Amino acid sequence: MEETEPKTSPSKKKLSVVRNPVNTPDYGKLPPQAVDLEEAVLGALLLDKEALTDVIDILKPESFYKEDHQRIYAAIMDLFQKSEPIDILTVTQELRKRGELDIVGGAFYIAQLTNRVASSANVEFHARIISQKHIQRELIKISSDTIKQAYDETIDVFDLLDGAEAKLFEVAEGNIRKSYEGMDKLLNKAVRQLEIISKQDGTSGVPTGFANLDRVTGGFQKSDMIVLAARPGMGKTAFVLSLARNAAVDFKRPVAVFSLEMSSLQLVNRLISSETEISGEKLKKGTLEGWEWEQLNSKIGPLTNAPIYINDTPGLSVFELRAQCRRLKAERDIQMVIIDYLQLMTASVEGGKGNREQEISTISRAVKGIAKELDIPVIALSQLSRAVETRGGDKRPQLSDLRESGAIEQDADMVMFIYRPEYYGITEDDQHNSTQGLAELIIAKHRNGSTEDVKIRFQDHLAKFVNWDNDNFEPNADFGASIEDNYGKQVLRSSKLDEIDDSDEEPPF
Secondary structure, three states, X not given: OOOOOOOOOHHHHHHHHHOOOOOOOOOOOOOOOOHHHHHXXXXXXXXXXXXXXXXXXXXXXXXXXXXXXXXXXXXXXXXXXXXXXXXXXXXXXXXXXHOOOOOOOHHHHHHHHHHHOOOOOOHHHHHHHHHHHHHHHHHHHHHHHHHHHHOOOOOOHHHHHHHHHHHHHHHHHOOOOOOOOOHHHHHHHHHHHHHHHHOOOOOOOEOOOOHXXXXXXXXXXXXXXXEEEEOOOOOHHHHHHHHHHHHHHHOOOOEEEEEOOOOHHHHHHHHHHHHHOOOHHHHHHOOOOHHHHHHHHHHOHHHHOOOEEEXXXXXXXXXXXXXXXXXXXXXXXXXXXXXXXXXHOEOOOXXXXXXXXXXXXXXXXXXXXXXXXXXXXXXXEEEEOOHHHHOOOOOOOOHHHEOOOOHHHHHOOEEEEEEOHHHHOOOEOOOOOEOOOEEEEEEEEEOOOOOOEEEEEEEOOOOEEEEOOOOOOOOOOOOOOOOEOOOOOEOOEOOOOOOOOOOOOOOOO
């Protein structure tokens, strides 16, 4: 018989492919890194004193993969902070003073770094690659930690999700949290902020559009939690919508509005009514005259591109609020958040029933945490207890009237009340002046400023607030009348579009 060449079995063929060192290397994975570029960037910083200004906002010491390079860059940063020259000799001397010169490879290694680069022409591009590698390493670490914790049944899944999102947000912002900051850096920040404020007529925060309020507060400040409380019907929603409109349209500050009671369409109708000076009732029914259609089309323009972002999810949880705020901060750079209102929120995604006072305390602390984390003011509306109504004589609200929890008062940096004596049938004040149209913003708590009563005007038939010293104020003005505030802009008025259910015990505003 003729001998035939033995055939290779399919399994052996497959096995030979698996053993191919080209397809499956025998070494493990290395973390993302660019050590050669790290050497090039450090060499450029030693050669060109101007190169550091191109990378100082991109790189931090921890951005470097090699620990030796982290130490060298930290020494360069310290020399820069002290306004001392940066070159081979000064960096070597700085590392020697730190006791780290031998650790990084000695003076010879520092000198060798300058041989890694011909010029500093591409230092910024190289620095961005190093930063990207650092971000990749951070993402790997976060993912590994998340995977490990996901297998742990004792960890609440929503706490795990919230923690993972917080870490990802930190990476996206490029700001790794620090445990402390030195006085030199803090003083420099404070001086720079003072210089900016001096050019803005004392308004250091987000302007409200109400001159007297801005005078007292300097605008709503970053990281502050502001609580606005009042009894139903005082105009809470109308007032904060005016703040949102003024900040977004007049001062170009992006604002997020979380409306747990009213729909986004109702809020937009209020904004349209305010901007066009057309009755909210007419907008609700669609009974506009021809000239009113023309007025609507001609005046609605400023709202078209206004950076106002509305979320009307009912029963919003603290977890969902934090997630939405982080995304809006990252994507839209929001400068202020408004929550309408606090008692309608839930402390957990499940919305389980429990001790309501404890739940409100949890929500209040979380809202303050959001303000501090995103470094923006958060305005939270709150209901007042019925103790205001049962008091004889003076109906002015007090801090003890905050509904359901004293934690709101403790967490808030500022607490304001809206008080309208006319609402309680009081027609004259102590000096026998008419209270018609009078509304007071009672600043009952102001952690970083004075407590005052700020007067503003309220037009009842328009549900609209204007500045107190508005020369154009007419209590009985027609719906089509144009009224402007001290800033020369229309101030938002609120219609009563949401008062559809007459059986509702507490009106929306």
